[in-house]
Amino acid sequence: MVTPEINTLADLPIPSLLVDDLVEQAQKAAAIQTTEYALGERAALTSQIKSLLQEQNAVLVAHYYTAPELQQLAEETGGLVADSLEMARFGNEHPATTLVVAGVRFMGETAKILNPEKRVLMPDAEATCSLDLECPVDIFSEFCDAHPDYTVVVYANTSAAVKARADWVVTSGIALPIVQHLAKQGKKILWAPDKHLGAYVQSVSGVQMLIWPGSCVVHEQFKADAMKALKGQHPHAAVLVHPESPAEVIEIADVVGSTTALIQAVTDLDAKEFIVATEPGIFYKMKQAAPDKVFLEAPTGGIGGSCESCIRCPWMAMNGLRNLARTLETGNDEITVEETIRKKALIPLQRMMDFAREYKISMKGKGTA
Numbered sequence: 627m628v629t630p631e632i633n634t635l636a637d638l639p640i641p642s643l644l645v646d647d648l649v650e651q652a653q654k655a656a657a658i659q660t661t662e663y664a665l666g667e668r669a670a671l672t673s674q675i676k677s678l679l680q681e682q683n684a685v686l687v688a689h690y691y692t693a694p695e696l697q698q699l700a701e702e703t704g705g706l707v708a709d710s711l712e713m714a715r716f717g718n719e720h721p722a723t724t725l726v727v728a729g730v731r732f733m734g735e736t737a738k739i740l741n742p743e744k745r746v747l748m749p750d751a752e753a754t755c756s757l758d759l760e761c762p763v764d765i766f767s768e769f770c771d772a773h774p775d776y777t778v779v780v781y782a783n784t785s786a787a788v789k790a791r792a793d794w795v796v797t798s799g800i801a802l803p804i805v806q807h808l809a810k811q812g813k814k815i816l817w818a819p820d821k822h823l824g825a826y827v828q829s830v831s832g833v834q835m836l837i838w839p840g841s842c843v844v845h846e847q848f849k850a851d852a853m854k855a856l857k858g859q860h861p862h863a864a865v866l867v868h869p870e871s872p873a874e875v876i877e878i879a880d881v882v883g884s885t886t887a888l889i890q891a892v893t894d895l896d897a898k899e900f901i902v903a904t905e906p907g908i909f910y911k912m913k914q915a916a917p918d919k920v921f922l923e924a925p926t927g928g929i930g931g932s933c934e935s936c937i938r939c940p941w942m943a944m945n946g947l948r949n950l951a952r953t954l955e956t957g958n959d960e961i962t963v964e965e966t967i968r969k970k971a972l973i974p975l976q977r978m979m980d981f982a983r984e985y986k987i988s989m990k991g992k993g994t995a
């Protein structure tokens with residue numbers, strides 16, 4: 627890893643978007659979904675959703691951070707539980723005419739951009755992401771205009787309008803090889819919106835990048851000192867970190883990677899214990915993959931100082947069985963993307979999908995994937 631010469635735009639004038647207020651709103655909406663089920667309610671909702679999915683030729687695609695009951699339902703109904711890249715690929719290839727995306731809005735929009743002919747529903751279309759909120763398209767466009775000689779690479783966690791302004795879209799699973807590919811062509815990179823992922827990609831690739839100062843409200847919380855102390859108590863535990871985390875947290879990781887890469891690590895590594903610095907919804911799949919292993923939440927305060935409300939993505943938690951049943955019943959919370967924006971956003975998104983396909987093939991050829 628090279629030491630990066632970080633070119634973060636710390637002073638970029640992002641308006642105060644009151645992300646904290648929106649987090650609070652999301653937590654209130656999520657509380658309705660997570661209120662304990664009345665006797666028989668969960669079974670009734672599950673069976674209702676299964677029938678509606680079938681009747682409507684719909685498939686459920688859920689992110690690893692959603693509630694375990696949604697992940698289980700996606701698995702039981704022929705849908706998928708995955709990271710944001712695989713969600714996009716699956717929705718694109720699946721023959722269902724309705725895609726039900728349990729996750730956050732950019733995932734629903736990505737599905738719509740790639741599949742304009744399909745109906746895309748979400749349990750709650752208001753479920754957003756702090757990275758998306760912190761990258762308003764008007765200011766971002768001005769910034770791109772001011773740097774016309776840079777190739778614009780945006781993280782998938784952005785609005786359709788921001789994607790429409792980009793040359794490339796990437797997810798955490800494919801960001802590094804795409805930036806390395808662009809660097810080989812001598813391109814200079816303007817990166818948005820996650821400053822930690824951007825700094826990580828820059829430090830590994832050595833590529834000079836202009837980095838937008840957005841961050842994830844969840845991953846931003848992990849504390850390196852407390853993680854080191856926890857590691858002191860569990861010296862044989864492996865440390866798994868999502869690259870949206872701060873650099874000092876990434877530094878102590880045994881594995882840094884996308885949600886899929888972190889789940890893969892629990893079976894690839896011999897360790898019996900893991901300290902996991904990402905959203906705890908991921909434990910559902912980790913426990914499924916390695917039922918005998920132990921998973922510890924990375925601390926967000928002192929040791930044992932994690933609080934459920936700061937470690938849970940407030941917007942992922944807005945997805946539940948109750949609003950999933952309602953969206954299938956009413957057709958509300960359908961995702962639409964204005965056609966001019968959709969067509970423009972499709973170009974960098976399709977580039978990523980094509981690159982991902984080629985990359986997977988080339989890595990298989992090397993026997994590494």
Ligand code: 13P
Nearest residue numbers: 709710711797798884885
């Ligand atoms: P993945 O692309 O790894 O699924 O990450 C999406 C995300 O929002 C992480 O916070």
Ligand code: SF4
Nearest residue numbers: 755756842843844939
């Ligand atoms: Fe966005 Fe962070 Fe939630 Fe992922 S965990 S959706 S990056 S706010």
